[in-house]
Amino acid sequence: RKEVEQDPGPFNVPEGATVAFNCTYSNSASQSFFWYRQDCRKEPKLLMSVYSSGNEDGRFTAQLNRASQYISLLIRDSKLSDSATYLCAVFYNTDKLIFGTGTRLQVFP
């Protein structure tokens, strides 16, 4: 089993839709979790950190479920500019950030 797993998609959604991605991790001792966004042929960029209490940044909401060992990302009111690959990342032992393979999102008009 991979340490961090994501559905690769692609998710094709119309503008204005709500879309959710899940990411599962195998190490129950992990302490830090993140969502990154990556555009084609570009470097990953931090979208948001994921906290136990859940956190929201505009149209984006991240949740952590420690009992089931998954993190989620919810995007509301999707924009064309949200089209990208979304990567979840989990820290192991505070020194290794392990990424999922990414979920591709395509928002169409």
Place this chain on the structure above:
Amino acid sequence: IAGITQAPTSQILAAGRRMTLRCTQDMRHNAMYWYRQDLGLGLRLIHYSNTAGTTGKGEVPDGYSVSRANTDDFPLTLASAVPSQTSVYFCASSREGNSPLHFGNGTRLTVT
């Protein structure tokens, strides 16, 4: 502008040649990382360094070496390149362990 600088941007390399990918950051971050990204496999950690003078192995360290002589620089060396090392290589840094990573622009390496 503060950030991470990688060089070269791209390189075509003959198999068997030695190559060093350079990475420099000016954010005074303690931790630095090297990843490779391949289609369908995502980002995989090669080596990391929690602080100057220390390094550690990631998920796919074989065929690569690193050094961390100072806080700012974290070069990645391929001693004898092979075609399976064709990839996009990203360097990243973070303030400390468990902190978010900031990435460089990447180096696209082709080994022929």
